[in-house]
Amino acid sequence: MSITYDVAVVGATGLVGETVLSILEQRNFPIGTIYLLASERSVGKKIQFQGKSVSVENLQDFDFSQTQIAWFCAGGSTSEKYAPIAADSGCIVIDNSSFFRNDFDVPLVIPEVNPDSIINYSARNIIANPNCSTIQMLLALAPIHREVGIERINVCTYQAVSGSGKAGLEELAKQTTSLLNAREVEVNVYSQQIAFNVLPHIDVFQDNGYTREEMKMVWETHKILEDESIVVNPTCVRVPVFHAHSEAVHIDTAGYISADEVRTLLAGAEGVEVIDSPQTQEYASAVVNGSGSDKVFVSRIREDLAGNNGINLWVVSDNGRKGAALNAVQIAELLIEKYL
Numbered sequence: 001m002s003i004t005y006d007v008a009v010v011g012a013t014g015l016v017g018e019t020v021l022s023i024l025e026q027r028n029f030p031i032g033t034i035y036l037l038a039s040e041r042s043v044g045k046k047i048q049f050q051g052k053s054v055s056v057e058n059l060q061d062f063d064f065s066q067t068q069i070a071w072f073c074a075g076g077s078t079s080e081k082y083a084p085i086a087a088d089s090g091c092i093v094i095d096n097s098s099f100f101r102n103d104f105d106v107p108l109v110i111p112e113v114n115p116d117s118i119i120n121y122s123a124r125n126i127i128a129n130p131n132c133s134t135i136q137m138l139l140a141l142a143p144i145h146r147e148v149g150i151e152r153i154n155v156c157t158y159q160a161v162s163g164s165g166k167a168g169l170e171e172l173a174k175q176t177t178s179l180l181n182a183r184e185v186e187v188n189v190y191s192q193q194i195a196f197n198v199l200p201h202i203d204v205f206q207d208n209g210y211t212r213e214e215m216k217m218v219w220e221t222h223k224i225l226e227d228e229s230i231v232v233n234p235t236c237v238r239v240p241v242f243h244a245h246s247e248a249v250h251i252d253t254a255g256y257i258s259a260d261e262v263r264t265l266l267a268g269a270e271g272v273e274v275i276d277s278p279q280t281q282e283y284a285s286a287v288v289n290g291s292g293s294d295k296v297f298v299s300r301i302r303e304d305l306a307g308n309n310g311i312n313l314w315v316v317s318d319n320g321r322k323g324a325a326l327n328a329v330q331i332a333e334l335l336i337e338k339y340l
């Protein structure tokens with residue numbers, strides 16, 4: 001008889017929670033009983049899972065001792081309050097928020113990059129899921145770092161509105177419709193109009209002039225690669241794309257590696273697909289490749305024109321899948337394979 005696990009999804013009615021449920025079905029995760037949790041306003045809502053109708057329950061009243069694993073997909077304030085409660089009850093929390101990522105005793109895990117770090121999960125019974133932009137960048141860069149070392153990362157992200165949840169998707173759709181019909185747009189989610197625009201602003205600004213989204217990429221890269229000497233210089237931009245983030249990445253490596261060697265290296269990397277043929281104009285894009293896919297796509301691999309140890313890459317991935325839900329499910333799969 002196969003082993004199953006009783007699990008919970010916190011924030012089951014949100015964009016990431018819904019994607020977690022979809023991926024759990026697709027990957028046949030060994031579930032006994034599943035509990036779908038959300039705030040009081042969603043209690044009683046029915047969600048289809050594995051051919052059955054499951055009712056959403058109130059997170060506030062839930063007893064996590066009924067479960068072995070819980071995915072938290074409802075934001076930092078919810079994780080701050082309820083994740084320790086779940087962890088103290090014996091449930092292992094996989095948290096999609098940024099709340100615990102910088103805690104030294106909470107593993108921050110990308111299964112293809114630093115799977116061994118999960119071994120320390122029992123210190124808090126909490127495992128953190130990295131930021132979506134960090135995940136796709138490091139899937140592309142970790143093999144290079146292991147091969148020749150990386151000294152500096154310059155990255156500019158082009159992030160889809162799904163990173164702001166359903167509200168971001170709705171705002172882009174409504175603004176686009178309004179503009180195409182010569183009507184005034186309403187601005188609620190973002191600081192300015194997002195339709196037909198780009199905004200160099202994601203999350204709150206910090207005292208150093210960077211946004212918190214940008215600093216997440218710095219802090220998380222250092223923790224995941226276990227190398228604080230790497231200089232990370234990010235600019236995070238919101239663009240009018242519904243799903244999938246894109247990144248222009250320039251790295252300075254410690255040792256020389258050619259563009260052809262990088263292509264070969266990444267072609268064999270788990271979770272990565274190289275699409276890079278300038279002669280036939282083949283390269284990855286958010287709409288054609290990233291959206292709905294589980295892979296991280298790498299294109300435009302080329303050497304720095306200055307002739308130093310520099311490599312440029314274009315990196316695309318679905319932020320809701322590999323950048324959030326899929327990575328969280330993969331963490332659970334790694335957990336049950338090696339530790340439960």
